[in-house]
Amino acid sequence: MTELPHTRTRAVHWLATAAALAAVLGGTALLHPATATPAPGTGAVGRAPDPDRARYPLHCGPAGTRTDVLDRAAADFDGDGTAETVAVVRCRARGGTPPSAVFVLSRTADTGRPRIAATLVEQREGMSVRDLAVRGTTLSATLLGYSSADVPRCCPDKRRTVKWEWREGKFALRPGPVAGGGVSV
Structure with a gap:
């Protein structure tokens, strides 16, 4: 019995299949269905405040020194249907590691800022x-x-994992054990 030409696999067939599969997977990674809803607890209920637009009470030295938002997360902590943003912020620095601050942002009722x-x-x-x-x-x-x-500011020697839980209208701190000796952070 003779094989039909289209039943034999060749390298070109595998390459074409791989390219088609990559295109499909790439397309699905970029596109989200219009009816998608956020997973519970992701905090994407209402539009969260943009931490890059907030003004922070940081003392950054010379006039014009900016702040950097190092990390951000969003959740509807108070259950009002609008997400709040948590931002880790510090002064912009050309060298060294300036201290960070953590703020929870909401929106003003009048301007939405x-x-x-x-x-x-x-x-x-x-x-x-x-x-x-x-x-x-x-x-x-x-x-x-x-x-x-005496410890160089590049190399912190104390480490602690902490949690803040939203309870009774405010954040309650739950510190974990200190790593790196007996001095707490």
Whole structure:
């Protein structure tokens, strides 16, 4: 029995199949259905405030020094149908690691502009904030700090994972154990 020409696979067939599959997967990664709804607890209920448009109470030195939003997350913490934004912010620096601050932003009722609703970590505490995450109405982050003024600002030697839970109209802090010695952050 003779094989039909279209039943034999060749490299060109595999390449064409791979290219078609890549195009389909790439297209589905870029396109979302118009009826898609956010997964529960993702905080995408109402449009969250843009942290790049907020004004932060940071002391950044010379006039004109800007702030950088290092991380952001959104959730509807208070259950009002509008998402709040959590922003990790610090002063822009050309070198070194300036301390971070963590703010929760909501929208003003009259203009809809971002406003600070809560401050979770203040700049004056001298910490860096990493690994910001939101799960439901709980925020978590890793705080990095220094045991003394002799520790170079590039290399924090204290580390603590913390969680803030939204309870009774405010954020309640739940600190984890301190890593790196007995001095807490």
